[in-house]
Amino acid sequence: MVLTVKDMTFKAGQELSISGKVKSGCEKFSINIGHDADNIALHFNPRFCYNGDTNIIVCNSNQGGWGEEVREHGFPFQHDEAFKVTINFNNEQFYIKLPNGTMMSFPNRHGDDAFNHFDVRGDVKVEGIKMK
């Protein structure tokens, strides 16, 4: 785990930005938003080289088991480069702004309008978190 933030409520309509740097040799990392480490409404998982996947973003959710993956083939992440990902959501969708400014979405399968757990895992260094 790179970092875990608890007790900070992320509400529908707010915007969460996470900035950092991808370490050299990073195979994958993930940003996870939900109610706890095992109950994840958004698992945002850029894969540089992992499990047969190369340069792809895989999103999923986990409520007692992983759901159906959503795959995004744009991959604006690079080793040793800074990144910034901005996330907002309503009770139907998460909207994720990627480092190159393009957007992707993922269904809010929980349907909840507030989450108070998020964490970052993998070979990245987180340098900033902003919520507004």
Add this chain to the structure above:
Amino acid sequence: MVLTVKDMTFKAGQELSISGKVKSGCEKFSINIGHDADNIALHFNPRFCYNGDTNIIVCNSNQGGWGEEVREHGFPFQHDEAFKVTINFNNEQFYIKLPNGTMMSFPNRHGDDAFNHFDVRGDVKVEGIKMK
């Protein structure tokens, strides 16, 4: 608790900035840096009106019990106003830059050069965390 950050290593020489807004009616809030919620090397505690104290910053540490307080009478915090506090440290001192640009220090009684727990408590809204 407003937020808890775990697993994000804060090392001597790095700079941690926390920005947010003081809620109206806030009696006190605190920023705590240490090894866990009960083992705190820096307890930075602005008191608007608490326990007989008015508009004073109280710092302390807790290792199985509170230590000796350090009190700073400059108080550049206001209800309903934004604030930014920047902290860095070495194994002797914490250096804290207050919202008006003035500095205060507090001894690093643990003497450690890395901490991986910090939290914010009280009636404030945290809007940003930066580490560099």
